[in-house]
Amino acid sequence: MTKSKLSVEQCATELKAVIARENRRVTSYDVAQVAGVSQSAVSRCFKPGASVSKATYALVMRAAALLDYIPNAAARSLITRRSNMVALIITNQANLYYPELLAELSQQINARGKRVLLFTLQREADVDCVLADVWQYQVDGVIAAARLSAEHIAEFERRRMPLVLFNRMLRDHSVNTVTCDHDEAGRLLVSRLAAAGHRQFGIIAGDADLSVAYERRRGACERIAELGLPPPVIAPGQYDYRSGALGLKAIIAQLGSVPDAIICGNDLMAIGCLDCARLELDIEVPGQLSVAGFDAVEPSSWIGYNLTTLRQPLPKMAASAADLLCARIAQHDTEIEKRVFSAQFIEGATARLTPAGASITAPARSATGLPLPVAIM
Amino acid sequence: MTKSKLSVEQCATELKAVIARENRRVTSYDVAQVAGVSQSAVSRCFKPGASVSKATYALVMRAAALLDYIPNAAARSLITRRSNMVALIITNQANLYYPELLAELSQQINARGKRVLLFTLQREADVDCVLADVWQYQVDGVIAAARLSAEHIAEFERRRMPLVLFNRMLRDHSVNTVTCDHDEAGRLLVSRLAAAGHRQFGIIAGDADLSVAYERRRGACERIAELGLPPPVIAPGQYDYRSGALGLKAIIAQLGSVPDAIICGNDLMAIGCLDCARLELDIEVPGQLSVAGFDAVEPSSWIGYNLTTLRQPLPKMAASAADLLCARIAQHDTEIEKRVFSAQFIEGATARLTPAGASITAPARSATGLPLPVAIM
DNA sequence: TTGTATGCGTTATCAC
């Protein structure tokens, strides 16, 4: 017994030397040779659920350990036609504004036994170069938190590449999507503010190119109209801190006075607006002016801000996206699904609010049919 | 001519139908068939700098386009032993605190013609599982912004896998590293504060496990000692907003009074400290107390904060890491390098400072031999 | 359960 083990070790050591000399990789053949079995036996040992005897398995594993053997994923994917890689296409913007998103998606994908091939886009236009790489690298599927054109979507279908869009809706296209109902979020925010007596709204909108920004704004505007309130003053913005101050000043200038409430396309702008109001213009918030944002980024919870905002359930959305994609990878003919999540209202302290549920002129609509989120606190 | 083109198109369409029926991929053989050349010719056409005639190239490219052919990276990497993939191992922490880091690294790696295989670590302990994947996927190299043990490093050497550590020093190990001189940054901060008359320091330290936090603290403490100032009061912290307030209170409690200055392990803690001082304890900053942080995260520049802090040159560091790694991938016997960058001092307005360059008791030391950074403004 | 033989899709080597 001891003698046999020794010889196995010796054999392994010698073989390793040969491999090093020939400057090649350790292969399943090498393991087979040391273990005294066939190459296919080695292959089976690394395939969960294959039929291998205990004895062979032990022999092979011992040899593999001695040789530092690890199966080559490239070779495997060549024959199985599965790379177990998923491409993640994400804009720099998305990554900056939602730093936890990438981690969540990556974690969820890894948890499902797949690896993440990351593509970050500096500009949305870079998507073409990125897609070429996606096709080359034989990923099993793609999650895109970036804007894709109808042509891009068509190419995914043509190549039968599973795709899930994250927070990007593409109307009239049959693509799996996971989104937060930003439209509903905008409506909800207006409803709550209107219920507390706010009448004149200002809106600092995000980049109109972004569907997220567009939907939030549209939801808010529609609800304002439904409630018969005066039309809001809308200032453009670019989702950054600076836009908040600029937007606030623009709104005041156009209106000739301070509005009752300002809705910002995201928290960064809301915080910029807040700082400008309090520190520069000496406007009391929420005394004279209510300010609200979207996203519940970390600084929004700092005691200096305690912002009224809405939070996307990113962890659930990420899990959902991974689920959807993996289901489609496992079975290419699964039905197209569009999963919509509701944002969670965070009362904060930058807006005058009446308790949730207070009746207002018109009932809030839930675009998804899901129950409206309950305000916390 | 027209006739020939037509027949090529017909040929392609028919072949595509066959391929679809057989449910297989488009290969270089298919392209060769349509183009009427050999498979090798097709292969060469997709290799930059190979010797192919203009005519053949045109034929092949036309056929490839008709068939939607893209070379299979898995098959290529099998024979070339180059996957053109680089693994990026990053802790969730690092990603949260430096959201731009990932984008920078990813961009720099892509710019060098390589793809990023992303591995995020929830806990540093997960590194073992991740490394197994790294070996499997035949990446050409690894950039790790996570803690690796000496054993891990040894395995990289054993497998001859190029590695660059990002902001993680491992003393007495020959690994390529790119770091910011956090030690120097800590010293610099103390020097500037001391020059302005601060004597009693408080330090809210980061998790001692993190080398970044450890070095910043050590640099500050050493410099305080060198200058003959009273020993600082040190409170523990965890790199988050909450730790700032807790740390401040702990320091005041232990000292029985407000110190002259508090140095925080990062900006998040500094902002937490600042908010607590101003909003909760009614301490004037910088009137009664100077507060400084590290990292120059976005909120540190908001007008409500305008924090005194130090910025790591992350873009340059990322580029450097990518350079180092790619050099080593191209030539495995390049010398081990340790590149150290200096942090940039941001004066801000949360600390009382005298103009840069004012003389102090002992000269500031540059651990790297590089010139000390010049304060801006 | 095990071994043999074959193919996955590419690049590389060599004649021509």
Add this chain to the structure above:
DNA sequence: GTGATAACGCATACAA
């Protein structure tokens, strides 16, 4: 410049 042929390292159908 071009085409045949042999790897690359693995999984799998099939025979044993």
